[in-house]
Amino acid sequence: MNKFLLAVIPCAFVFSAHAQQGTPLTAKDYERAESFLSYGTEPLIDNNNVRPEWLDGDRFWYRSLTAQGSEFILVDPAKHSRVAAFDQQKLAAGLSTATGKQYSAAMLPFTSFTFSGDGKSIVFEAAGKQWAADLASYKVAEDNSAAANSGRNRAGRRGRGSIYNVSPDGKREAFIKDWNLWVRDVDTKKETQLTTDGVKDYGYATDNAGWKHSDNAILIWSSDSKKIATFKQDQRNVSDMYLVTTNVGKPNLKAWKYPLPGDKDVAMIQRVIIDVDNAKVVVTKVAPDPHRATLSDDISSSGTLDDVYFSSDNSKVAFVSTSRDHKNEKVRIADATTGAVREVFEETVPTQFESGQGAINWKYLDKTNEIIWYSERDNWGHLYLYDTNTGKLKNQITKGDFVVTRLLKVDEKNRMLYFIADGRQAENPYFSQLCKIGFDGKHFANLTPEAGNHQVTLSPSGAYFIDSYSKPDVPAVTVLRDLNGKMISTLEKTDISRLQSTGWKPVIPFSVKAHDGKTDIYGLMITPTRLDPNKKYPVIDYIYPGPQGGSVGSWSFVASRGDGQALAELGFIVVEIEGTSNPLRSKSFHDMSYGNMAENTLPDQITGIRQLAAKYGYLDTARVGIWGHSGGGFATAGAMFRYPDFFKVGISESGNHENLNYEDDWGERYNGLVANADYAAQANQNLAKNLKGKLMLAHGLLDDNVPPYNTLLVIEALEKANKDYDLVVFPNSPHGYGPYSPYMMRRRWDYFVKNLLGVEPPHEYVLKAKTDPRNGGGR
DSSP states (O other): OOOOHHHHHHHHHHHHHHHHHSOOOOHHHHHHHHTTSHHHHGGGOBSOOOOOEEOGGGOEEEEEEOSSSEEEEEEEGGGTEEEESSOHHHHHHHHHHHHSSOOOGGGOSOSOOEEOTTSSEEEEEETTEEEEEETTTOOEEEOOSSGGGSTHHHHHHHSTTSSSEEOTTSSEEEEEETTEEEEEETTTOOEEEOOSOOBTTEEESOEEOSSSEESOOOOEEOTTSSEEEEEEEEOTTSOEEEEEOOOSSSOOEEEEEOOOTTOSOOOEEEEEEEETTTTEEEEOSSOOEESOOSSSSSTTTTSSOOSEEEOTTSSEEEEEEEOTTSOEEEEEEEETTTOOEEEEEEEEOSSOOOSOSSSOOOEEEGGGTEEEEEEOTTSSOEEEEEETTTOOEEEEOOOSSSEEEEEEEEETTTTEEEEEEESOOTTOTTOEEEEEEETTSOSOEESOOSSSEEEEEEOTTSSEEEEEEEETTEEEEEEEEETTOOEEEEEEEOBOHHHHTTTOOOOEEEEEEOTTSSSEEEEEEEOOTTOOTTSOEEEEEEOOOOSSSOSSOOOSOOSOOTTHHHHHHTTOEEEEEEOTTOSSSOHHHHTTTTTOGGGTTHHHHHHHHHHHHHHSTTEEEEEEEEEEETHHHHHHHHHHHHOTTTEEEEEEESOOOOGGGSOHHHHHHHTOOGGGSOSGGGOGGGGGGGOOSEEEEEEETTOSSSOTHHHHHHHHHHHHTTOOOEEEEETTOOSSOGGGHHHHHHHHHHHHIIIIIOSOOOTTOOOOOOOOGGGTTTO
16 A cells, blocks of 8 residues: 655756757657566466366366467376366367367467366357367367356356355355345345344445445355354444546545544444344444454455354354554454353554464364464564463464464364465575474474475365465476475476567566665666666666555566566666565564654665665666655655655655545554654655655546545645646546556656656657457457
8 A cells, every 4th residue: 555955956957958968769669668568578478377277176277378379288186197178179170160260279269168067078158159069079069058157257256255245055145235234045036134223334244444445245154154244334423535526517426434543433343143044133242343354454355254253063253353553452252142252362562463464364273272373472473372261372383583474274183284484585585485384383394495486376175286486587387286295296387488589687686784784675676678787777766665565566476577677678777675664574674664654665765776776886876766656656755755865756656645644544553543653744745845856646536545635735735835746647547547557657657768867758659558369369
């Protein structure tokens, strides 16, 4: 998220003269740069991703892209087999006969298919129709069955996070109507009202975190599909946010509940358990909780109701109550029939608690009366085992200078845990590995020993996993292993030879010292493919300061990192630095700027760039630009105002410049409650008078995440201070710019080319996105 005085005047004249004298960039220069965007590089990468489509018995198929087109592969882990899913040559011939169009084996006109129940035929869509192919005769005929719309496709339509929340047995769907919760019989379509006292802004299962709101029903079903755990959310006294459309005639008002830091009233949830068959609501006997979760500000961060588990017999519900400031967590267990609540244990921290990175890592194990708990109490994110009867700690499970980021599997029978850990590789603490350990903290094993960042997908039974490992500058190898880590087969080795033939080069990973002079921080540097080490290149710093994420994002191999390489091709060095106060390291590392989000890792960015310039003489620290979106927009404007002699050009997109104007949880989590933190000192508009360089601001006027008033406050302050600025607005766009994103990218390129490189860009170049022909482009 969010998040030159007189001595320098001669430089300004030099800059201006350079802009007038330098050779302008042409449309050809931009076209070459554009070729390094993802839609230019991905079609030149072969045998890269394995996206499994699971079948019975942990079998799966996937589609592999090759230099010629694609191959469909079928894998059976139990048999250690990897074979063609079907004969593509015969299928192409059969489909050509059936349609009257010519198809080749490597360029079949579909990317997905469904096996029949007996596995003897497949169903797919092509040429605007549904077809069935017999895998013995390869006769292809039109098909009117529901096969292609069943299974995986249906789950995608009605899975969690959709308006209709389907029960585990698939027979009923829960949904919200008129602030009350209803269920609908999937077969008969009969609707039954479960609650009756829901009213406007005080309804059941409503989805609203301020920055995110929808018509989804936020709840979880019991395993027997007879109970629902959810809440009644009280927003009646919560303040409103307003946006208006831009159109001919009067604008349409968009209004919804959006609490701000320091507000007396925030959304509160009263937890309830509903007996679906009898439409009976059981209110838990505990005070309402703030709309908070252990993982983030939204009680449905994972797509469904977070921090809630039914017991295996569905008689109890375990949940965690998070305090408004995220400092206190209460573990509780409710009786699903009476609503009686028992306090189990609690944890209080001085800054902010989180239950993992990207996943909630605590689990309720009712059969053994235990809870797997996540805590950073020893300065690292680790797992602990608690007794639910006594509320006492039984033992710490994981230990060491590393972080458990995601608990993937709990094997209660064998009392083993399988989890993703970061920080165990000296080369880069952000590289992930899959590990296992016993509940007692013994029998630790690393199941993915190869160096690099491991991305793991468990099979449905959990008996196998697919492991794709790579580094930012080393392409992926994807393998299949059993749950003991034993290699079953190599699925794919990414081939980038066609990409390399274009002159493409990988990013340069690096490590430098943070602003404290002792902490190692890491990042990536992107250079022009035709780098002249004897020249001086302006630097562009891409920033996302977190504190819940970072600038680099993925530490796995990707050929294009946004428009980083494209910008480099225009004549820049682009850097991405993962600064202190970002996650995935120690608790003390993450908390280094707690209470002062406006630091935004900026001291780390500056010292990091200077260290890189000392090592690589072609970086010009007299010409440094910076840009970012959302929290990166906040950081960019802050950089231009707080360090105006270092950062000369900035592009701030959709920034949360004033955190008193951004949703309540963000600031109250990372800054603390308003009564305990100096929000005014962190607000960008209060420092706008310090601007010296060139600043472009951009915002969507229908941004319901970071309302546009954040940027308008900065604009007003700049105008009061008589400062020049540039502005791009998207009248009807939300937080992201959607179809206008290419326009914003082109404007970003133009702004840096003109004001940082010092030459004229081509006039109104049009970015022309393309589709990989292997995925149907150009057919």
